[in-house]
Amino acid sequence: DRDWSSDVCSSDLRHHLLTLGTLAAAALALGSVAARAEDTVKIGIILPMTGPSASTGRQIDAAIKLWMAQSGGKAGGKKVEVLVKDDAGVADTTRRLAQELVVNDKVVALAGFGLTPLALATAPIATQSKTPMVVMAAATSSITEASPYILRTSFTLPQAAVGIAEWAAKNGIKKVVTLVADYGPGNDAEKYFADRFLLNSGQVLEKLRTPLRSPDFAPVLQKVRDAKPDALFVFLPSGQGAQFMKQFGERGLDKAGIKLIATGDVTDDDQLADMGDVALGVVNSHHYSAAHPSPANKKFVAEFEALNKFRPNFMAVGGYDGMRLIAKGLEQTKGAGGQALMDAMKGQTFESPRGNILIDAQTRDIVQDIYTRKVEKKDGQLWNIEFDVQKSVKDPGKQK
């Protein structure tokens, strides 16, 4: 990514020698109109490209590449330059990278944020520098309240968990054990699943948790077996689903008649194809399935797979829509950042591969459809097949 204009203009001598005509000819020869620094806007993307959440970084990075290819890397009359930085999932690194992107690179927006602690660590930098911060992955409800400069294009765990709690209560499930990763989104999933399930006269026998890092599912699965619930409700962050599913099968919980229900993070499209038959029939709720049957999604999946050679998951869609949100904002501000860009992004609505979405102007959080899905085999591969939908769901975590 070279800045051709500085090559041409840095030399005073050449600058004086070149007439306007030859400058234009030089620009043509370079295949593009010479771009001055002011004609480029930079977007700072911070993702876990390595470490335990690397699949989330890989998915979002791939989606950004697709957006760049489709848009020609332009928005609001400006050339868009994305700077992708790897925080390896470590919050201190995210904070340092955000600081550098704001101060040194003068980015118009920060985006990415693969895990809740990484988003929370960056919130004060967004506030102090008045830099819009688009959360493309992390999903704890309270994140958007950590800074007035945060907007979200992923989802919230209360949105996802309420859907499956409703389905369970209406489908003969009376006793449930919950199992969640022991941090922000797990707390939300546990609370909002249980509250809605209890409201519908269900019973929660036990609430189990596993650590975010290197979880061992064996001891908790033994506890689930002993408790003999009708179903086990699970939330684990993207990347842990396959390992969990394997152990669930190996320990014979499916054969013991314990139904598995989950948020769609567990039956994640990134890993679903390799989960094997133990995943078949798992009912879950989420905002995105690669099998969503809209023309917009079919186009998205086909072009994503052509470019990246793997199936997009919900993280990819959060990243893709995040780029579209920033670009739509830049169209309105003609490339300006700061408060103007923030205001331009609030209230945006457009058709995502998941369905129509709205960025609520008050909460800056996403309003979207939540689907109930069942894992089924189609053409020899596993997919989350949608069979019911709750339309335009606001984050239940903000309706206190």
Ligand code: VNL
């Ligand atoms: C989070 C939530 C991360 C849901 C996830 O995968 C996920 C988070 C990495 O907020 O940390 O599926």
